[in-house]
Amino acid sequence: xxxxxxxxxxxxxxxxxxxxxxxxxxxxxxxxxxxxxxxxxxxxxxxxxxxxxxxxxxxxxxxxxxxxxxxxxxxxxxxxxxxxxxxxxxxxxxxxxxxxxxxxxxxxxxxxxxxxxxxxxxxxxxxxxxxxxxxxxxxxxxxxxxxxxxxxxxxxxxxxxxxxxxxxxxxxxxxxxxxxxxxxxxxxxxxxxxxxxxxxxxxxxxxxxxxxxxxxxxxxxxxxxxxxxxxxxxxxxxxxxxxxxxxxxxxxxxxxxxxxxxxxxxxxxxxxxxxxxxxxxxxxxxxxxxxxxxxxxxxxxxxxxxxxxxxxx
Numbered sequence: 461x462x463x464x465x466x467x468x469x470x471x472x473x474x475x476x477x478x479x480x481x482x483x484x485x486x487x488x489x490x491x492x493x494x495x496x497x498x499x500x501x502x503x504x505x506x507x508x509x510x511x512x513x514x515x516x517x518x519x520x521x522x523x524x525x526x527x528x529x530x531x532x533x534x535x536x537x538x539x540x541x542x543x544x545x546x547x548x549x550x551x552x553x554x555x556x557x558x559x560x561x562x563x564x565x566x567x568x569x570x571x572x573x574x575x576x577x578x579x580x581x582x583x584x585x586x587x588x589x590x591x592x593x594x595x596x597x598x599x600x601x602x603x604x605x606x607x608x609x610x611x612x613x614x615x616x617x618x619x620x621x622x623x624x625x626x627x628x629x630x631x632x633x634x635x636x637x638x639x640x641x642x643x644x645x646x647x648x649x650x651x652x653x654x655x656x657x658x659x660x661x662x663x664x665x666x667x668x669x670x671x672x673x674x675x676x677x678x679x680x681x682x683x684x685x686x687x688x689x690x691x692x693x694x695x696x697x698x699x700x701x702x703x704x705x706x707x708x709x710x711x712x713x714x715x716x717x718x719x720x721x722x723x724x725x726x727x728x729x730x731x732x733x734x735x736x737x738x739x740x741x742x743x744x745x746x747x748x749x750x751x752x753x754x755x756x757x758x759x760x761x762x763x764x765x766x767x768x769x770x771x772x773x
Contacts (some may be wrong), residue, residue: 520671525576526717527708529687530701535560535710538689540547542717545573547701560710564717577701584682584702589632602653611635613644618649624678630661633708637667644670644681648670648773651678657696658719669706672713680718689713 470684526542527533533544544562545552549569555562566661567573574606592611607630616636621713624632636644644666645674653659664670669685672692680697691712698715700706 482494524568524717525573525699526697526715526719527710528573528580528697528699528701529576529708530577530704530706532556532707533710534707535562536712537712537716538710540710540715540717541566542697542715542719543567545570545576547574547577580682580699581702584665584684587635587663588681590633592635592638600649605655606633607631609633609635612642613639614639616642616644618646620648620736621650621652623652623654624657624659624662626657628656628658628661630657632657632662634663634667634679635665636670637684639669643668643685644683646672646675646677648673649675649677651676653678656697662696668703671702680710689715700709711769 475502492723511567512695525545526540527544528561529546531546532554533546533601536557538560539562540560541563543564543566544555544567545567553569554701555566555568557726558681560724568714569575590609593608595611595613596616597612599617601618604623604625607626610633612635614637616634624630627633628705636721638644644664651662659678660680664679664681666681666685668683669687670681670683671688671690673690674699675692675694677689677692677694678696681699683698683700683706685700685706686709687698687706688709689698694713694715697717697719698708698710700708
C-alpha cells in the first residue's frame with residue numbers, strides 16, 4: 461500500500477518524465493546550428509502562421525513528426541496528419557503512399573528526420589528507467605486508471621475499453637515488456653480520456669513490436685521494433701525502431717499526431733461517444749454546444765421521448 465509520502469514521490473517521478481518527454485518533443489529547426497542536440501518536436505502546427513512573441517512568424521521554425529521509422533513507412537488507404545520521417549536515407553529509407561494523403565512534410569533520411577529519430581532514441585531510453593506504480597495483467601477491458609506508471613512484465617494483449625481519468629496535466633506511462641521482451645497487441649481496443657485528461661500526455665513504451673487492429677487508440681507509441689496499424693483510428697505519434705530495426709505500416713487507419721491535432725498550441729481533446737442522440741446514455745460531451753447546461757440530450761435522465769434537456773434548459 462502506498463503511503464502519502466511514497467505516492468507523492470511517485471507522482472513527482474511521473475511528472476518529471478512527462479516534462480522530459482515534452483522537452484524531448486520540442487526542437488527549433490531554424491538552421492544547421494539547431495542540430496546540435498537530439499530533440500524531437502511535438503509542437504502543434506496548423507494552417508496558420510503562429511507568432512513567437514516578437515511579432516515574427518514561427519512557421520517552419522519547428523518540425524513535427526507524427527510517424528517515425530528506422531527505414532520504411534508504408535501507408536495504404538489511410539490518412540496521416542503530421543510529418544513523416546525515416547532515419548535511413550534513400551534508397552534504404554522510403555515513405556510509400558497508396559491512397560494515403562499526408563497532411564505534413566515527408567523527410568527521408570534528411571537532417572530533420574535524423575535529429576528527430578535521435579530524439580526518439582533518447583526519450584525511449586529515458587522512459588525505460590522510471591519505476592512502476594502498478595504491474596498490470598489482463599486485457600484492461602473495463603478498467604479506469606489514474607495518472608501513473610503502469611507496467612506489463614512481458615507482452616500485453618488488449619481489448620475492450622480502457623478509461624484514463626485525470627486532469628489535463630496528468631501523465632500516463634505504460635511500459636510493455638519491462639522484463640526485456642514483450643509486444644503490444646490491441647484488437648477492438650479503445651482508450652477513452654476522462655476528467656479533462658489529454659491523450660498527448662499518454663505514452664506507451666514497448667520493448668518490441670506494437671500492433672493495433674480495429675482499435676480506437678489514444679496516446680503515443682514508442683516501440684523497440686515495428687508498429688502496425690490496421691483500420692480504426694490512432695490519435696498520437698507512432699515512432700518505431702528503437703532497437704535498430706522497425707518500420708511503420710498503416711492500412712486503413714486515420715492517424716492524427718499530437719503535433720498535427722490542431723494549430724493553437726494546445727493539446728487535442730478527445731470526446732468519445734458524442735452522438736447527441738437520446739437514449740444512448742449520458743455522454744459527458746456536447747460537440748455542437750447545443751445544450752449548454754446539461755451537455756447532452758441524455759443528461760439528467762433523458763430517455764427516448766423524454767429528453768433530459770427541456771424548456772430551453
